[in-house]
Amino acid sequence: MQCDTTTVSPELDAEEAAEDGSSLVVHKRSERRRDRALVRELESLRYVVKVKSVRIEEARKILEMEENKLSKLSRSELSKPQEVGEQQSRVESAWRLVTEHEYLRDLALLEVHRLESSALATREQSELGSMEASMTAAVAARKLQDELKRAHRDVQRERTKFEEEEAQQRLEAERNFTVAAEVRKAQVAVRKRLFDRQQAVRAKEAENDEIRRQMGEQAQARVLSLRRSLLASKARIKRRNDQRYAEELKKLSEFEEEKKELLEQGLNPYEVFRTRELEEKKAWDQLQAVELGRMRKEALRKKMQYEAKVKAAEVAERARERVLAAEFQRNVSGVADKERFGAFIAKHSIGGVSVLDPLGKAARIDGSKVTVCRDMSFGLGRASREVIEKAKAEVAAMERSVRMALKRVRAGRGSSDSSNAQVTVRRVGEKPEEALFSTLLVAEQRGGKLEKSSLCAAAAASQLHEELSVMIAGGPREAAEAAARLPGVKKVYHCNPDDAALEHPAADTFANAVVKLSKEMGASYVVAGNSSVMRDSLPRAAAVLDTQPITDVIKVLSNDTFKRPMYAGNVVATVKSTDPVKVLIFRPTAFEPAEAPQDAATTAAEIIKTEIDAATSSIKFLSEADKSTEKPMLQTAQVVVAGGRALKDEKTFDSVLDPLAEKLGAALGATRAAVDAGYCSNDLQIGQTGKVVAPQLYIAIGISGAIQHTAGIKDSKCIVAINKDAEAPIFHVADYGLVGDLYKIVPELTAKL
Structure with a gap:
């Protein structure tokens, strides 16, 4: 822009100054109106930029969410290609929305920058004009030309500066446009890579679908093969069950015929069968x-x-x-x-x-x-x-x-070798040994009678073929005399006769007495029947004797080898002990109780009274809850009627089982599930964590047959099961089974007895 530098006469300065004053007022007003309009336009554009920025952030969040969903679908093996394609479309839509908003925001920012630059230039021009007008009115005519020249130079300088700034802004705008183009190009490249990756994902998904289809066909083929094998197995099992059922029917018919013949002869068939079974078992034991x-x-x-x-x-x-x-x-x-x-x-x-x-x-x-x-x-x-x-x-x-x-x-x-020479090898001053091996039976008594568990332990100890001695703590002399009449017993050690404190002996005192007596007599075996007192006392004695106790023994194979159940009766372990002193606890139901022979009075063993200190125990007996009942004791009953969780509640348990138990003279029992549900007291619990029974007849009513329960009834002579589930495990161990509703079967059975 060029400036006019012609000379102005001093006569025209006043008129021009007046005209300039009026035109300056008008010019200022128009400038203010223009500034206000420009400010309003700038504010509206800034608002648009702010709104677009907010929408861009929202669109980016949506885009991030959609991309996360797409990545999850791509990694998931269960996603379908259609879902992945729809998700990719949503991601592309979100990308387009973000790009459009960013483009509109960038346009608005450029417009705001342009308007701000224009407003700045206009404001500077207006300020420059005002300054020129004020200088024209104040300065004399003789300085007007110099001031105008100076003003023209300033204007030229400002215009040059403005043009430079405007060129710089154009360069900045071009640079921004270039950056935006590069960004768009990068976005296009990213979208292309995303598209390629999606294509690869789709190809991988197609390959996985094919693999899954093939695996499904193979699995279906295997299922068909297994189904055919299962059908064949079921057929074999059915044939075997039919054969077994026919054999059982034959045995039952023979049993009924023999039972009828015995009834016609006026004999009790169950006693006859029991006697026969005992004789066969005794003969077998003798042979063994x-x-x-x-x-x-x-x-x-x-x-x-x-x-x-x-x-x-x-x-x-x-x-x-x-x-x-x-x-x-x-x-x-x-x-x-x-x-x-x-x-x-x-x-x-x-x-x-x-x-x-x-x-x-x-x-x-x-x-x-x-x-x-x-x-x-x-x-x-x-x-x-x-x-x-x-x-x-x-x-x-x-x-x-x-x-x-x-x-x-x-x-x-x-006596057969009495004619042979007797050789004795003994050191000088050495005392002769009383016996090579000996067994100490720790017996329990109640009311002057030996407990059944002790009698069974005596029968088991006789299989060790060693000299047998019996230890009894407290009780009257009748208990010691009963022990002295048992077969094979040589000595009976009666500790503290008639001592009331030993009716309920403390475990620590009892264990110390067992250890002391076993050491004095040089016992090689310390045995007892399985009971709560022995389970508490004998392991303590074994710890003092530094030996490993063997509990729940069900069979004696030799003097150092025994059998005992493990894992709730599912496994029978053969245990061999090399300890010099063996501590054994026998399961009573696995052995028949020992009986005194008819001439036991003439062959009774020697009874030796001993003393033990029962007052030093740290355990004090307080009381014993004795539940008196007319029914037989559960562990010694010949017939047991037991119920399970299927009996619903305590009232149903009593109303269904009590009449049948009274008719049979049986003891009542229950499973752990029934006891935990509150149907009966825990003293009736049968099983691994309860009592072990071995009656002649065991009737299981509404019992599924868990291994923990069957471990406590496996020694029963005859098991009858009543359950509506034909696949219940109780039928695998039962001799007879009735499949049906117990609420109909049990009352009918009770009525016919």
Whole structure:
């Protein structure tokens, strides 16, 4: 822009100044109106920019959410391609929305910048005009031309500056446009990559769908094969069950015919069957005992032969040593041994250690010339002290084993070997042993009678074929006399007779008494029946005796091998103990109780009274809750009627089971589920965590047959199950089963009895 620099006459300055004053007012008003309009337009554009920024943030959040959903769908194996495609469309829509809002915001920002620059330039021009007008009115005419020139120069300078700023703004706008173009290009590239990735995802999904289809076909083929195998198995099981059912029907018909014949003869069939079963079991036990005795005698004979050979070899070796020792004693000077000693040193390299020369004197050998191990001897009978002590210990152990073997022979031969020579091997001053092996039975009594668990333990202890002694704590003499009449019992130790404190013995006192008596009599076995008192006391005694107790024994295989159930009766473990003292707790239901023979009065064992200190126990007995009932005791009853959770509540439990139990004279029992539900008291619980029963007849009503329950009834002679579920596990262990509603079957069964 060019400035006019013509000269103005001083006469026209006043008029021009007046005209300039009026035009300046008008110009200021128009400038103010224009500024206000510009400010309003700027405010509206700034509001638009703010709104667009908010919408851009919202659109970006939506885009981020959609992209997260798309990534989850892409990673998920269960997503469908259609869902992934729809999600990709939503992501692209969100991208377009963000891009549009950003584009509109950028346009608004450019317009705001342009308006602000224009307003700034206009404001500067207006301020410059006002300054020129004021200078024109105040300055004299003679300075007007200079001021105008100066003003023109300022205007030119400002205009130049404005043009530079405007060029810079254009450059900035072009740069922003370039950046926006690059951003759009990058967005297009990102979208292209996203599209390519989506295509790859779709291809992968298609491949996965094909793999899943093939796997589904293979699985379907396997299912069909398994179904055919299952049908074949069901057919085989059905044939086997039919065959078994036919056999059971045949047995039942034979049983009914024999029962009818016995009834016609006026006999009780159940007593006949029970007697027959007991006789068969007793005969089988006798056969097993005879065979076991024969095997033990054979093993003992072989062992004795071997020990006799070893002993003979040892005797011969000692005789040879005595001969050599005598020869050495005759060689007083020991010249020959000294020569052999010197020759050995000259030939071998022996270390600088202390050894014994042939005369028994200590000799030191030069370590620079020889080396040798420390355990050496020279001469006849000149062993080192360590070897001599070791040999003495081995000889002592061998003598003990020979003495024990000879005692076994004497015990096994009895009167038949009385003609043979009796050999006794005993050290000088040694007391003779009373017995090679002995068994201590810890018995319980109540009211002068031995508990059934103790009688069963006595029968089990008799299978050990050792000398049997019985320990009874407290109680009247009748209990000790009953124990003395048991078969195989040699001695009865009656501790504190008639002591009321021992009617309920404390575990610590009882265990100490068992330990003391077992050590005094040298017992090899400490046995008892399974009861709460014994489960509490005998493990304590075993800990003091430093031995591992074996509980819940159901069978004796040999003197050191036993069988016991594990894992709720699902597994029967064979346990072998090498402890010198074995602590055993027998399951009462696995053994028949011992009975005193008819001539027991003439062969009764010796009763020895002993004393134990029962006042030092830290456990005090307070009271015993005795629930008196007319029904038999659960653990000794011949017939047991038990109910499960299917009986709904306590009232139903009593109304359904009590009439049947009264008709049969049976004891009542229950499962743990029924006890936990509150149908009955916990003293009626049968199972692994309750009581173990072995009645002649066990009736399970509404019991599913969990392994924890069947572990407590497996020794029952006959099990009858009533359940509406034909697949209930109780039918796997039951001898007879009724499938139906117990609320109909049990009353009908009760009515027909």
